Amino acid sequence: MAQVATSTHTGSGPDGPWLSGIIPPVCTPFTADLEVDTVSLERLIGFLIEEGVSGLFILGSSSEAAYLTDTQRDLVLEVAIKTAAGQVPVLAGAIDMTTGRMIEHASRALALGANAIVATAPFYALVTEPPEVDRHFRVLKSACDAPLIAYDIPVAVHTKLTASGLVSLAGDHVIDGLKDSSGDLAGMREVIIGTRSSPQFAIFTGSETVVDCVMQMGASGAVPGLGNVDPKGFVELYNSCRAGQWEQARHQQDRLVEVFGVTRCAKPGKGRSASGLGGFKTALMLRGVISTNAMALPQVALDNEEIAGVREVLVATGLL
Amino acid sequence: MAQVATSTHTGSGPDGPWLSGIIPPVCTPFTADLEVDTVSLERLIGFLIEEGVSGLFILGSSSEAAYLTDTQRDLVLEVAIKTAAGQVPVLAGAIDMTTGRMIEHASRALALGANAIVATAPFYALVTEPPEVDRHFRVLKSACDAPLIAYDIPVAVHTKLTASGLVSLAGDHVIDGLKDSSGDLAGMREVIIGTRSSPQFAIFTGSETVVDCVMQMGASGAVPGLGNVDPKGFVELYNSCRAGQWEQARHQQDRLVEVFGVTRCAKPGKGRSASGLGGFKTALMLRGVISTNAMALPQVALDNEEIAGVREVLVATGLL
């Protein structure tokens, strides 16, 4: 495995995971006419690094990667890598339907300088059986000379990565980490316990509201979409957990649950992505980090009434 | 809407659907090293046209489109269009996650000469709300100057297109047809009844085993994966239904259910796609139409024991 993160970024000792801490899945800002807004993106990445994040996850679900054309994806990744300038590692999502298409994305991303690849199980394709998912990750790894992070997001992929499958892939050094966006903490605990003999293996939750829980279980950190909006809050939460200050961690986590209210300001009729990511982008716009809250088609951006709801949440939680 | 099919191919009168009959979703043959086998593809297309199909659906689920890179997709479509040589219309799938990416596929396909575009709802993206799916098809249509066929395949996309939504899109001439691979005949009937005021609207089932049923309901035809293996059987079934010979239709349909046994020869551990498409490709290989039964990664082709099972089905049903 290529060595990517230094202990400076991750706070890990020599025997800990190769990557740890708060690694926000970075939103992709758009201009009003739905082009990638590179100026806002640079500002967002600067903001995140300044507030202390340990890495950046580019081209994941929160980046609206599923909506971006390949040209747009490359542009986003290029800007991110250039702006990060090696201060923190940059992980690149290779979101696509199947192994072959993912290899193409991964190759382009590595050529652009990404430090690691994040990949889901195949989707659309009816590849639900464990042997095929297992083979998928093995083929992927053999094609990419870089750390590979399995991305478990059944709400999008409609396959749940099994704990036993992940433990086996980790034991064979096929995958180097897990981003668990399944919400299944019992399964995540199984992976944490099952990979103890691979202490470098890194395990992150994709959830915003149970970070203290997964840290109590022994996770490496979090990749929270809300980390775009309040990176400092998540960094403090992570630090409290690492320091064993669980009471303090709970207070910070409960506060972040309140901030998470920005994802619930959309009126009925908006999809889950438009509500959630729309809330993040609106909050970033209100905080002055990005220029618009525009979203990729066929989503519709939050309107003025919905924006007012987001503003209220930010004010109530001290972010505005 | 561009005029694509002539009544010769479709058997429709001037007041019937613009497209009708049997339109197989064409398998993509591979060489042993998993390159597109263009020679086999030409042979397959020649075989299908010779046996009397009314059109060809290229780059759908049965084509393993989800597994093909863009370069491979273009190659497949090019060969298909060249081989079909205008004898029957060629429909091209634009299988991808979201509107913008689908527009790119559709544009390339139309530039290559495809006669119509087949598109699903967005997937991976959490765009499940009707207003967003509706907007998706409207944006798609406005970007593609060609007939647009909605593809309802919830097993892959995990969104079911609603009858009311489809009727509304048909009424506004946003979509020109439906390929219903949902298995929900009650919903399909609602669409058939709801689109009576648009008699040109074409409605196909993607199912292999209830073609007589949907014809009884008033459908335009079928897009059966098994139509690769026994196109003549499906054409005869379609013709019996059109002629009101329902007893004969039932016998032919029951026979095709038996042929469909080729999809059940895989051992446990193979995914649904590897079993089903693997059965089709193996049958085509055994019938001498294509050269291998190789499948795209991470699928595994049927092995000798499984191939023997497919052979047995073909012999029992007179196809070998």
Added chain:
Amino acid sequence: MAQVATSTHTGSGPDGPWLSGIIPPVCTPFTADLEVDTVSLERLIGFLIEEGVSGLFILGSSSEAAYLTDTQRDLVLEVAIKTAAGQVPVLAGAIDMTTGRMIEHASRALALGANAIVATAPFYALVTEPPEVDRHFRVLKSACDAPLIAYDIPVAVHTKLTASGLVSLAGDHVIDGLKDSSGDLAGMREVIIGTRSSPQFAIFTGSETVVDCVMQMGASGAVPGLGNVDPKGFVELYNSCRAGQWEQARHQQDRLVEVFGVTRCAKPGKGRSASGLGGFKTALMLRGVISTNAMALPQVALDNEEIAGVREVLVATGLL
């Protein structure tokens, strides 16, 4: 198997299924204070028999059996059997969570004079594996000396009975029939084909809107909830199919799809059962067959505005 139906009721020849035709799942009328309205129930059963149904299914989903206490269930069944007075066979649902509890219901129903038992797979209990569902029906049959009809209703039970499992149970004479409310016509066809060597085996659809389709496939008849509202329409549809008059069948079926609009008059916020059964009960009230459209708790009956919608459908389809 006890001989229950005579060819008079079923229209079957000696080699056909033991039961066939239209067998409505009878609604349970309530008084305004939610007691069983036995007078209305007698009137409803008289109405159904007069319009020509071949049997009665008591205590199924459309009877709100899940909402009735055991005392109420016994009362409903007693009244039904007494009113039917042997003119048509009476099937009794044994709706409960598991084998032992279902045996208790079945025993009481048979003691009251029911002619056959209708039973689902276990539910609530996590008995999802085929071997356990298979054992369930075998234990049930051995405890009940009566025809046993498997009831496949995954929307309620959340288990789909597999075609291969049903064929095996039918071949061993464990089950004598199937009520298929799954909507999966492809699976139903597999059962029809797979049970050809047991010509007495009876196969019914629970759907209202694809009766002509299942008759084309070779089914024995239908158990349509809407058969409470327009029994004559369904009997005519069945007869047309039996006579091979498929064009006429389609027209009648399409008309019944329109009548089915009574299930779509509820405002948002009402559950699927309150909308559907509420529509049936309201239609029966408007047609003067039962006295109220009251529904069991926690459901709420259709209100005046919703009732007006049902009335409109009935007027448009000539039922009022």
Added chain:
Amino acid sequence: MAQVATSTHTGSGPDGPWLSGIIPPVCTPFTADLEVDTVSLERLIGFLIEEGVSGLFILGSSSEAAYLTDTQRDLVLEVAIKTAAGQVPVLAGAIDMTTGRMIEHASRALALGANAIVATAPFYALVTEPPEVDRHFRVLKSACDAPLIAYDIPVAVHTKLTASGLVSLAGDHVIDGLKDSSGDLAGMREVIIGTRSSPQFAIFTGSETVVDCVMQMGASGAVPGLGNVDPKGFVELYNSCRAGQWEQARHQQDRLVEVFGVTRCAKPGKGRSASGLGGFKTALMLRGVISTNAMALPQVALDNEEIAGVREVLVATGLL
């Protein structure tokens, strides 16, 4: 709300939840011929109280309540209440399909002396809309003069109780507690935060393997099926959490994850309930607490090979 638990049992101060700690859902032992084994049941209850549990949940999923006839349910509850003899509160499940049937179970249970009622949303019935689930709990509460605990177990009921619905019911004192067996910790946290103004409201997880996590979030305790097998382990885990000894809690929790291996000794073909509860009952038999590992039909008890697997887990974790 009737006052049930004293601070002695629950360890709660005057401002804490009315019930807290470890409350195992008690298994129902059977004799070899599948009658309720009352002698074993007495021994099991004595064992649980002796090891320090704070209450007993009788007639829940782990009690195989779904499989017990009403007569068996009454017997089990009677024995449990008599054996507990007021040392700890006894909660009774009212597992059935709908409101009216649950009220009957609740009334019988309260007449037998149960201290509180545990009830799910309706199931089988298609009562999925929030207004109907809300009305269900309100009707139930008004019919039962006792604490009412909502039981969220979507794997069995196939409805997920929403956080907002639960918070509303708690705020109106309709429900007095929650047993959350959904595995959705993010949702559970919302309930914890949303009910802060009702500090007496009690919130339990039904999970065995994330107890430290929910305690970190502020839950009241756990109702773990595995608590039948190792009650002392769970009581120590609970106490560590209450004392803020999170490192120690994690070690105990990780050990209990290992003990949970008893649920994974069944061979393929056994259902989820037969594997899980079968593992608990086998462990209790091996520990000498109950006499057989028999399970209600159509489940099959673990066989000798599977029993050996359970024994291995117990030996490895020091329980044998």
